[in-house]
Amino acid sequence: MNEFKKVVFSGVQPTGNLHLGNYLGAIRKFVALQEGNDCIYCVVDMHALTAQLVHEDMPNQIRSIAAAFIASGIDPEKHIVFNQSAVPQHAELAWIFNCVARIGWMNRMTQFKDKAGKDREQASLGLYAYPSLMAADILVYRGTHVPVGDDQKQHLELARDIAMKFNLDYAEHIRKTDYGIDITVGNEPVHAYFPMVEPLIDGPAPRVMSLRDGTKKMSKSDPSDLSRINLMDDEEAISKKIRKAKTDPDGLPSEVDGLKGRPEADNLVGIYAALADRSKADVLAEFGGQQFSVFKPALVDLAVNVLSPITAEMRRLMSDTSHIDATLRNGSERARARAEVTMKQVRDIVGFLY
Numbered sequence: 001m002n003e004f005k006k007v008v009f010s011g012v013q014p015t016g017n018l019h020l021g022n023y024l025g026a027i028r029k030f031v032a033l034q035e036g037n038d039c040i041y042c043v044v045d046m047h048a049l050t051a052q053l054v055h056e057d058m059p060n061q062i063r064s065i066a067a068a069f070i071a072s073g074i075d076p077e078k079h080i081v082f083n084q085s086a087v088p089q090h091a092e093l094a095w096i097f098n099c100v101a102r103i104g105w106m107n108r109m110t111q112f113k114d115k116a117g118k119d120r121e122q123a124s125l126g127l128y129a130y131p132s133l134m135a136a137d138i139l140v141y142r143g144t145h146v147p148v149g150d151d152q153k154q155h156l157e158l159a160r161d162i163a164m165k166f167n168l169d170y171a172e173h174i175r176k177t178d179y180g181i182d183i184t185v186g187n188e189p190v191h192a193y194f195p196m197v198e199p200l201i202d203g204p205a206p207r208v209m210s211l212r213d214g215t216k217k218m219s220k221s222d223p224s225d226l227s228r229i230n231l232m233d234d235e236e237a238i239s240k241k242i243r244k245a246k247t248d249p250d251g252l253p254s255e256v257d258g259l260k261g262r263p264e265a266d267n268l269v270g271i272y273a274a275l276a277d278r279s280k281a282d283v284l285a286e287f288g289g290q291q292f293s294v295f296k297p298a299l300v301d302l303a304v305n306v307l308s309p310i311t312a313e314m315r316r317l318m319s320d321t322s323h324i325d326a327t328l329r330n331g332s333e334r335a336r337a338r339a340e341v342t343m344k345q346v347r348d349i350v351g352f353l354y
């Protein structure tokens, strides 16, 4: 029996600027998970083609996600940072998964329905198959733990369904090899090849909302740049955006309950708490009863303190692309070697000759 090993995998698309929501919701979790885990963090450039086929500045978009990972504290030597397209095994496994997944499963994906819009006939086949590639991203490393936002939960359930069907369909073949692992599904012990993927959704990450509308998520596609703090914003921009952030006329409550029905106040307190690594209750114990004219400058100081070293490091990394490119190349080589171990076994299980 092979030992069940924990492997953390996650991916970020190189589309548009990264913002505070991406940092607090995803990248900071990636950083924290490094301790004691084997982590693989991927710039999913192949997924980016499903949103838009032609990208003005794809190479720099890829570099800037990698730079954000590294500037935020991900160690690309202890762990792996790379771009998806440099490891063709992802696409190879995705093809097999396309044959495992059922059309009925894909038809239930809410993100496809949202992104395809009304004219589904005009959506690309890539957008439809997106979750199958995502399953391959994780499982080509036999990944077990995936930090993501809750919008990706359904895709991870699909990854489990795909893994389970592969394990069942090829059970006889897997048993003839020594690559199998013993896992439990529900309470049943199962001899399997692919592990069951666990989403890591909770944790300290808040839902960071738009600075212009506390009921909408902070988003790179919001037409108003004032709605988000980009990781590449300078101090002046951060300060301006927080000062202009929408609020209501009341002061801050002393308790978390008092934030109910006040989405903008809730969002700013949540951002403060997340940046300071404190609870909202703790922040309100300090600022309760104060006006936003006092709270906002404190938030500006905090945001600048936390973000400006990251921004400065990102700019430094982006100023010499040869360094970031070498880092990505090195990460891709190590990722490829690991993915190839899996694919040799998968080709064998499926019965391909090589």
Ligand code: TRP
Binding pocket: 009, 010, 011, 012, 013, 044, 047, 133, 134, 135, 137, 138, 146, 147, 148, 152
């Ligand atoms: N779909 C993810 C998103 O948009 C990105 C992604 C692609 C991903 N492949 C992945 C996330 C594998 C986790 C694991 O956020």
